[in-house]
Amino acid sequence: GNSVTQMEGPVTLSEEAFLTINCTYTATGYPSLFWYVQYPGEGLQLLLKATKADDKGSNKGFEATYRKETTSFHLEKGSVQVSDSAVYFCALSGQGGTSYDKVIFGPGTSLSVIP
Amino acid sequence: NAGVMQNPRHLVRRRGQEARLRCSPVKGHSHVYWYRQLPEEGLKFMVYLQKENIIDESGMPKERFSAEFPKEGPSILRIQQVVRGDSAAYFCASSPPSSPQTQYFGPGTRLLVL
Numbered sequence: 001g002n003s004v005t006q007m008e009g010p011v012t013l014s015e016e017a018f019l020t021i022n023c024t025y026t027a028t029g030y031p032s033l034f035w036y037v038q039y040p041g042e043g044l045q046l047l048l049k050a051t052k053a054d055d056k057g058s059n060k061g062f063e064a065t066y067r068k069e070t071t072s073f074h075l076e077k078g079s080v081q082v083s084d085s086a087v088y089f090c091a092l093s094g095q096g097g098t099s100y101d102k103v104i105f106g107p108g109t110s111l112s113v114i115p
Numbered sequence: 116n117a118g119v120m121q122n123p124r125h126l127v128r129r130r131g132q133e134a135r136l137r138c139s140p141v142k143g144h145s146h147v148y149w150y151r152q153l154p155e156e157g158l159k160f161m162v163y164l165q166k167e168n169i170i171d172e173s174g175m176p177k178e179r180f181s182a183e184f185p186k187e188g189p190s191i192l193r194i195q196q197v198v199r200g201d202s203a204a205y206f207c208a209s210s211p212p213s214s215p216q217t218q219y220f221g222p223g224t225r226l227l228v229l
Contacts, residue, residue, distance in 0.1 A: 032216050034217075036220075042222055042223075043119075043121075043206055043220040043221050043222040043223045044158070044206065044208075044220040045220065046217065046218070046219065046220075049217065089157060089158070093216040094216050102148070102160045102163060102171060102173075102174070103148070103160065103216065103218060104160075105150075105157045105158045105159075106157060107156065107157040108156075108157045
């Protein structure tokens with residue numbers, strides 16, 4: 001079945017450091033890929049998404065590229081801020097288009113950015 | 116525009132009581148999903164509903180848990196005879212018909228069973 005694997009946390013970085021959170025997936029067909037962020041005490045917010053191979057999702061300085069050949073969707077940011085401290089979830093769903101399939105989440109990676 | 120609303124935000128129940136969690140989707144969204152997040156874990160899918168229909172309940176425990184999404188009003192996740200292991204954060208998400216895989220999450224209900 002479909003699954004998502006993320007690098008284990010917690011990850012601790014100094015402000016302005018470069019961030020990479022690895023994500024790989026197993027899926028049949030051509031799923032859509034997502035990164036969600038969860039700030040303390042809050043729900044998940046969609047950070048970015050990509051719906052087909054070689055697409056790059058980007059938002060708030062974060063980027064991730066859908067790599068079908070390596071089945072990966074690594075999250076990157078060039079310069080992190082303290083306000084980026086949160087838990088980041090990689091996720092996938094379905095076959096694309098409008099056909100339904102449940103969203104499968106990775107276990108999450110906790111990021112702490114220190115001043 | 117209001118996002119997904121959930122209430123209550125925090126709920127405390129004693130073992131054996133019932134818990135009712137409510138979710139109002141984004142206006143115009145006809146798809147609702149419920150997820151459970153246990154401490155230090157990711158989200159696990161529970162159930163997917165459209166108005167008045169349960170589409171996929173493969174993640175729901177077979178006993179004590181039920182969900183509905185009536186024609187009028189919010190979606191309800193109901194847990195009967197709660198046990199300590201039900202303590203978790205329960206998140207609702209909704210998506211529009213045009214993009215069912217892009218889900219917008221509510222703030223969650225944190226259930227504590229004493």
